[in-house]
Amino acid sequence: MKRFALVLCLAVAACSSSPRLHEDAPDKVHEGMTAAEVAQVLGGQSYRWAKYANGTTSWTYKYRDANIAKLLHVTFGADGRVLRTETEWDPDVYSKKGRGSR
Numbered sequence: 848m849k850r851f852a853l854v855l856c857l858a859v860a861a862c863s864s865s866p867r868l869h870e871d872a873p874d875k876v877h878e879g880m881t882a883a884e885v886a887q888v889l890g891g892q893s894y895r896w897a898k899y900a901n902g903t904t905s906w907t908y909k910y911r912d913a914n915i916a917k918l919l920h921v922t923f924g925a926d927g928r929v930l931r932t933e934t935e936w937d938p939d940v941y942s943k944k945g946r947g948s949r
Contacts, residue, residue: 873934912934917935
């Protein structure tokens, strides 16, 4: 039974959200970097990724900056190189999501 509980705990931990990056993560990614370079610099797996019809792709990472939960969006062009990066406060943490008055 203890072995089952251990395996279950490990499985739940593996399925949890991606690890958060360090607060200097946005400074490590620059325009023109390849996807492989971004993956090497940031390590870990992105929280979310998307592919668009115009050939661009975006990877989103979670991180903390001065104890504020943020998202780092890395947008790649059709050539597979970074076009831009953007940051925002994490809406999963700071959005009311319909909890406001009606």
